Amino acid sequence: MLKPLSAFVLTLATCLPAWADGMQYSRYRYQPGIHLPPERHVIEVVQPPFSGNFIINGRRFTAKSPACMRWAAGERIRLIAGDWNGRCVDAVFYNYFWRSSCQMWCGGSWF
Numbered sequence: 033m034l035k036p037l038s039a040f041v042l043t044l045a046t047c048l049p050a051w052a053d054g055m056q057y058s059r060y061r062y063q064p065g066i067h068l069p070p071e072r073h074v075i076e077v078v079q080p081p082f083s084g085n086f087i088i089n090g091r092r093f094t095a096k097s098p099a100c101m102r103w104a105a106g107e108r109i110r111l112i113a114g115d116w117n118g119r120c121v122d123a124v125f126y127n128y129f130w131r132s133s134c135q136m137w138c139g140g141s142w143f
Contacts, residue, residue, distance in 0.1 A: 073116070075127075078105050088125070091118030092139030100134035103127055114138060 077087040082102065084095030088109065095101065107129045114123025120138040127134065 073109055073111070075103060075105050075107050075109060078103065086136070089116045089118075091116075093118065093123060093125075093136040094139055096122075096135045096137060099132060100136065103130065103134070 073089060075086055075088055076090070079085055079087070081104075084098075084101050086093045086095070086100075086103070095103075107127055109128065110126045112124040112126050112133060114120040114125075114136075115138065118138045123136050123138050125134055125136060126132070
């Protein structure tokens with residue numbers, strides 16, 4: 033009786049430091065009710081300011097119309113048509129701050 037009891041106490045004593053960090057642990061590893069939010073894309077750089085030359089997702093885009101000239105870096109956008117990686121001829125982006133869309137030329141390289 034002494035051996036199983038001492039083995040239990042020794043096991044408990046070694047596991048207690050693992051729970052001492054104060055983190056809340058869940059019973060289950062997979063919880064189907066948890067979903068990640070959708071990606072959020074922003075205008076990274078406008079160089080020079082108010083020029084219509086944008087860097088979005090690491091690729092260059094150039095505005096076709098002057099309506100896009102007021103867009104600034106850090107504003108949240110959504111892709112309506114085209115490609116995020118700049119592998120297109122034209123792209124259309126929607127700016128959530130200004131509530132307007134803009135047509136742009138894609139400036140990504142083809143090679």
